[in-house]
Amino acid sequence: xxxxxxxxxxxxxxxxxxxxxxxxxxxxxxxxxxxxxxxxxxxxxxxxxxxxxxxxxxxxxxxxxxxxxxxxxxxxxxxxxxxxxxxxxxxxxxxxxxxxxxxxxxxxxxxxxxxxxxxxxxxxxxxxxxxxxxxxxxxxxxxxxxxxxxxxxxxxxxxxxxxxxxxxxxxxxxxxxxxxxxxxxxxxxxxxxxxxxxxxxxxxxxxxxxxxxxxxxxxxxxxxxxxxxxxxxxxxxxxxxxxxxxxxxxxxxxxxxxxxxxxxxxxxxxxxxxxxxxxxxxxxxxxxxxxxxxxxxxxxxxxxxxxxxxxxxxxxxxxxxxxxxxxxxxxxxxxxxxxxxxxxxxxxxxxxxxxxxxxxxxxxxxxxxxxxxxxxxxxxxxxxxxxxxxxxxxxxxxxxxxxxxxxxxxxxxxxxxxxxxxxxxxxxxxxxxxxxxxxxxxxxxxxxxxxxxxxxxxxxxxxxxxxxxxxxxxxxxxxxxxxxxx
Numbered sequence: 001x002x003x004x005x006x007x008x009x010x011x012x013x014x015x016x017x018x019x020x021x022x023x024x025x026x027x028x029x030x031x032x033x034x035x036x037x038x039x040x041x042x043x044x045x046x047x048x049x050x051x052x053x054x055x056x057x058x059x060x061x062x063x064x065x066x067x068x069x070x071x072x073x074x075x076x077x078x079x080x081x082x083x084x085x086x087x088x089x090x091x092x093x094x095x096x097x098x099x100x101x102x103x104x105x106x107x108x109x110x111x112x113x114x115x116x117x118x119x120x121x122x123x124x125x126x127x128x129x130x131x132x133x134x135x136x137x138x139x140x141x142x143x144x145x146x147x148x149x150x151x152x153x154x155x156x157x158x159x160x161x162x163x164x165x166x167x168x169x170x171x172x173x174x175x176x177x178x179x180x181x182x183x184x185x186x187x188x189x190x191x192x193x194x195x196x197x198x199x200x201x202x203x204x205x206x207x208x209x210x211x212x213x214x215x216x217x218x219x220x221x222x223x224x225x226x227x228x229x230x231x232x233x234x235x236x237x238x239x240x241x242x243x244x245x246x247x248x249x250x251x252x253x254x255x256x257x258x259x260x261x262x263x264x265x266x267x268x269x270x271x272x273x274x275x276x277x278x279x280x281x282x283x284x285x286x287x288x289x290x291x292x293x294x295x296x297x298x299x300x301x302x303x304x305x306x307x308x309x310x311x312x313x314x315x316x317x318x319x320x321x322x323x324x325x326x327x328x329x330x331x332x333x334x335x336x337x338x339x340x341x342x343x344x345x346x347x348x349x350x351x352x353x354x355x356x357x358x359x360x361x362x363x364x365x366x367x368x369x370x371x372x373x374x375x376x377x378x379x380x381x382x383x384x385x386x387x388x389x390x391x392x393x394x395x396x397x398x399x400x401x402x403x404x405x406x407x408x409x410x411x412x413x414x415x416x417x418x419x420x421x422x423x424x425x426x427x428x429x430x431x432x433x434x435x436x437x438x439x440x441x442x443x444x445x446x447x448x449x450x451x452x453x454x455x456x457x458x459x460x461x462x463x464x465x466x467x468x469x470x471x472x473x474x475x476x477x478x479x480x481x482x483x484x485x486x
Contacts, residue, residue: 003059010046016053063462065406067274071432075219075378075409075421077137077169077244077266082274085339086332095331100323104308111307113334114324115300117267117284120337124345125243125263126256127286131296132330133321137244138171140264140283141211143296144240145179146317147262147287148209150294154315157236159208165194167217167413169242181208188415192218192371194228203231209238209262214255215245217413217421219356219375221253229259238262238291246270247425248353248377251346261288271333282329296320351426352377355433359422362437366444370416378423380416386444390451393418396443398465399457403439 029038048056065072072080089095098107118130134140145162152159162176166185173183187198194212210232214222222228229239241260247270249255255263267273267282287295297316298309309324340348353376360369360379367381383393391399397407397420409421424433446453458465 003056003063006046006048006053006056007044009048009052009056012047014047014049014052016048016050065401065404070404070406071424071428071436072406073408073422073424073428073436074406075380075412075423077269078274080274080423080425081427082272082332083336083339086272086335089335090328090331095327100327105306108307110327111300112302113331114327115302115307117330117334117337118300120334121265121284121286123342124250124254125246125265125286126254127260127263128256128289129292129295129299130284130286131299131320132282132284132325133296133319134264134283134285135321135326136268136281137169137242137264137266137283138175139281139320140266140285141171141175141240141242142178143283143285143317143320144211144262144264145175145181146320147285147291147294148238148240149179149181150315150317151238151291152208155236157208158206159237160206161202161204162208162240163199163202163210163232165212165216167192167213167415168211169213169217169244170412172211172213172242176211186210191373192216192220192415193222193373194224196224196227196231199228199231203235205235207232207235207237209240211240211242212260213242213244214258215248215376215378217245218371218380218416219245219378219421219423220371220373221248221376225258233259240264244269245377248349250349251342252349256286256288261291262286267329267333272336273329273332280326280329282326282333284325298324300324348426349377352424355424355426355428356422358430358433359424359437362434363440366441367420377425378421380413381420381422382416383418383420386447387418389447391447391454393420395455395457396420396440399443399446399454400439401458402460403442405436405439 067081074080095110098110104111114132117132121130122128131143134143160182161184162181163184163186164172164176165188167188176183184202186202187195189195210228212222212225212228214225216222232239238261239259240262241255241264243255243263243265246265250270263286265284265286267284293313293315294317295313297313297319298311299313301308301310337345356375356377356379360375363381367383368385370382371380383396386396387393393410397410400407411419412421413419443454456465
């Protein structure tokens with residue numbers, strides 16, 4: 001498992017590339033750049049052959065856990081499976097060799113796909129219009145808050161507060177604050193849903209809106225959503241849906257009919273482009289009719305079979321992306337939606353719901369389930385029982401790695417103590433779900449017999465348990481050639 005770095009494999013004279021002959025007049029670097037900007041010595045790059053490079057990265061990839069190896073039950077705003085067809089389409093030269101500043105006349109196919117995705121999302125959600133510019137879910141949240149602000153400013157409303165549930169995603173209050181509002185928390189009931197009575201106490205003419213994740217972060221559908229919408233609209237507030245979990249509602253619920261004025265989606269989850277490691281993502285925002293004038297510019301339009309950018313939106317919040325959105329993610333979403341169609345998308349959500357409920361049923365007698373209502377796409381357990389026996393949720397997550405399973409999300413949502421957020425997604429078979437459930441039950445038995453077996457895990461990974469505090473405080477990802485003393 002001790003993999004050498006490419007620089008350690010390097011030796012003088014090896015070469016893995018051959019550049020084509022230069023087809024333009026060559027110039028000296030000294031004639032092109034000031035001398036202060038030129039290197040005094042060549043960069044110390046590795047000199048390696050093609051087989052060495054390929055083997056190096058193949059061996060490294062085998063050390064990582066990924067969905068092509070085994071189950072990935074991470075509860076998050078990121079899809080765990082990306083159909084290979086998506087990559088084939090996204091890799092076509094007709095898409096990879098265009099530029100966002102080309103004349104619209106030369107990229108009509110790309111603009112049609114952009115417009116198609118907007119139309120698809122409107123049909124799926126029941127919203128009147130979408131912008132595909134936001135580059136991630138949190139960026140979408142901020143865009144939604146900016147649209148809220150522009151709406152209230154136009155009406156002359158003096159709004160200062162946006163309400164969020166105590167189970168909200170952590171980015172919600174951050175987006176509210178950056179958007180110039182104060183975030184106020186609404187309690188959850190013992191069932192894990194929004195406390196309507198607490199909501200009523202927090203309502204006033206200063207409330208600009210309510211940001212509601214649905215299904216919420218404990219995996220439950222907010223069954224009182226229409227009552228919540230009525231209360232918010234009574235004070236001229238706007239309903240914002242954090243649609244990070246929309247993969248549970250496809251073909252089942254149209255958010256535009258549930259009272260939401262703004263709907264955010266994560267294309268990188270619901271429509272299958274994993275963005276682990278921080279990107280790329282896509283967080284489109286959909287709005288109802290009254291908010292259409294405030295969408296970011298430009299908007300893609302079609303007239304007489306020709307697609308173009310429309311910048312004539314005088315009430316728009318303006319441009320919120322350097323170009324028009326993360327097109328590669330949008331393209332993958334287009335491919336996914338076209339492949340599945342409306343019935344296929346409905347099957348996605350039904351499969352996710354069935355899988356989550358199957359795991360709930362298999363594990364709830366051993367792992368504590370704080371909220372017992374039937375979940376949607378994910379179920380959130382607590383590791384309190386196991387902690388009382390000597391092993392924390394983090395220890396369970398580490399031990400799962402020894403069985404070839406990626407850990408669920410741990411310690412979120414914050415309203416669940418020792419949380420284990422498990423999202424199997426619709427792509428897992430009953431056999432893989434049973435394997436995961438059997439491992440979870442076995443780990444509980446291990447804690448009964450020998451807690452230290454679990455608290456010292458993992459044993460089979462490339463590195464054993466790290467000192468996480470030290471790793472965070474003293475992170476060093478640079479390699480230094482100790483022989484040279486650099």
